[in-house]
Amino acid sequence: MLEESLYEHFGFTTFRPGQKEIIASLLDGHNTLGMLPTGSGKSLCYQLTAYLLQKPVVIVSPLLSLMQDQAEQLRLMGEKSVLALNSFLDPRQKRASLQHIKKYRFIFLSPEMLAGESVIRALKDLDIGLFVIDEAHCISQWGYDFRPDYLSLGHVRKKLSNPLTLALTATATKEVREDIEKQLCLDYVRQITSSVDRGNIALAVETLQGHEGKLHRLLELAREIDGPGIVYFSSKKAAEHTAIYLKEHGIENVAFYHGGMEQEQRIIIQRQFLNGQLRIICSTSAFGMGVNKEDVRFVVHFHLPSGMEAYVQEIGRAGRDGKQSVAIILYSEGDEGLPLHLFEQELPTEVQLEGIFSYLNFETVILGKVPEAVEETIIRQFSLNETQWRFIKHFIRLNIQKYTGTQLKDAMKRYVAERREYKTEKLHLFFRWLGSNGCLRNGLLRYFDEEPAPRNTQCCTNCGLSRGFTEKLQVKESGKAADSYTGWKQELAKILLKAEDSHEK
Amino acid sequence: MHMNNNIREFNNLTKVLIEITQYVGVFWYNRNDGSIKLFYFKAVISVLKSTFLEAIFLNCLDKFNGERSIFAIYHLLKGKKSSQTIQDAHLFGLRKLFAAYSAIGRDYLDHCVTAFLRKGWVLPLGRDHHYRLTGKGKAALDAYLKNQPIPSSLDSWNFNNLDSAFWGRLSLLVQSLSHMIHERYHFYPIQRDEGIQNWVKGFFKEYPGSRGAIGRSLFEELSTLLEQKSDIERYIFVMRLTGVHRIGSTFGQISESIRSDEVYVRFVFWGTLHFILKEIRNKQENFPILFSIIKEYPPSADKPLTESARLTMKMLKEGKEPKQIAVMRGLKANTIEDHIVEIALAMPSFSIGPFVSGEVADKIHETVRRAKTKQLKIIKNEISDPQVSFFQIRLVLTRAGDMS
């Protein structure tokens, strides 16, 4: 019985929707694509399978922080044989880890680690029980978070003699799921998808007057709702300023979080939030991945998310404990410009491409691999951002054998145009949903080609939410205010001495 | 939050708002045709900035006294590993600030200097980007430092790499101990670096004794050290620590709680760490646990060299002449001389005798005293002996100690 193993290893008595089916499918030896909503215990699928198969599991994860979070959670459960291989290890640490790779049950890798021969060699020596691709939608060019270095994973799988594979994702439309299968060269895949719908999260879109209007509403919400919450912004500055604004207006335990902060300060904020010392985080989308907090009661989008998929991911950080929660978009007219603009910047423009190719033709020799100095010149001369340049390099590397010169340029232009059109269309679908009068939940489900959900009581603003319902959201405990500071020595004693000892001080 | 009265009194300084005029863009999306427009308008944005950092800039301008450009300040605080910057740090008595604030931005420095100029705190000199402090500027500096002095124990030259390594290990060790003592065995580590985590695991293997006993000893060691510090220093240090009852605070949170400048809080914190490091190095036997954190790091008398200077030193030790080394490595003689100056600064025991005779050294010393300058050109002119080279003057200056 799978439930018995579940209890033995994790202390749970029942599976969440989809988990059991995915594990059973893997145990039957089927390559499996699992789509489970954010916060529904995706990682348990490979964790329990690892214990049952009694073989090492290799997990490819797109983001360092995500990898660290998952490795940390396993260790926290008492699992000792966890290895996280990433480019931040120094060569000595890396060599040592690879030498002892057989000791580990869970091996986390970033895709760029798989480009190294030594890593592949070490992995070939293993009897890999399961090959897991986390956030598998990153492999698809149609996914909302395309990562070109994921494209090599199909090839890597072959080199490792096609191990049993589990592709996991939280949000993927049907075409993205098909693309995942194709790119990973998976035959006979069993797809197990559970609905993207999270019934306990009420969906709200509120239209307000400009930035000021939003600020006021946010302040109101922060006062009304007792529990922990995350407020998303698309700029670091806005996140910082709003955190300060809230504090100045009497909201306690607020902090901002973004990628521009030092690592140590970021970890502190995360831990404080988990620990209940902070209640509200004003953040860019950098916050939340892998932050396993059960009782987040609300997620606010102060700026629009970058699309429907990102929206679903981000609101999925609310209500993991299954209790009533709410996701609120604060909208004011014209807000659509920001995600459109941000997406425009992901891809090079036609003018940029023309320029770059005339430059590269001139230096024909370097087409395959671009030297650093040339790279710098190109980036500066054609004012490319990092994402754009990374995209161009990957495209060249992947297609250099297929096309030459102008052909390559035309292929890239075609590709960019196609992708731009596709994404624009997707964004407009999102905008249309935003402004629609129909049920927001069903609209969301339609976007992911799912059947409408049965109506629940707190559904969405279009179906009508009960007045003041945000005030009634259940809170586990009223925030753990840090004990007051009574003196440095008392504080130090609280940390390092047992209670009976510290009384003497 | 309750606070000691002393701390409150100490921090009557608050953050200052600086207004910067900037262009801000707003995107406007038209629902009907899906078009997007971008409008720019001029806006006044308030930015929180550090008054303490201004004091640090003024302090550097004061010490450099117009003999270096403002970029020397930037390189100094960033900790640029070039002979020039290292030499400046020594020559102008600014070693404690070497690499003390690597987050410094060039724009912000520029911006502050412009503001100083407007307030009449600095005087522009003939050369670009060279300024001298005016009387008014000196008074402003004194006023700053009276409220928020640069911590006397700050010694970034000696500890700027060791301090973060020490803090990483100490903070995780304290967090782990705190949880174990209170019988909590699972927690999210406050340090993510695997090297740090492995070190802490190794520590507990090496100290098999009762966790309670280790906790008591560490408490005693830290108390002994903190007894010697001021209230503000203790407060900041203790609040940074994470224990079983709370996660430690960020610099920003501490600065809010005492209504002080965040950069100042950082400097005080690092100053306290430097104090601890110096003490536990000097009195190892009194601080066995704290010392075990850094025991594998070499004593700080000798500073790390740049890779290239290290090679030069190796060749010097093999008995090669500077000119020979330059030829063999295809470098300019100047570069090798830079290396030798760097070595002389990094290693107090390195003898400059082979490059400067005692007689010439005395002559240089005498001239520096008389001319009251550290500008090489002036010194050389004063000596008016073509046999004495710039290289020799620089070398002798390395042995003059902090001559300010």
Ligand SMILES: [Zn+2]
């Ligand atoms: Zn509805």
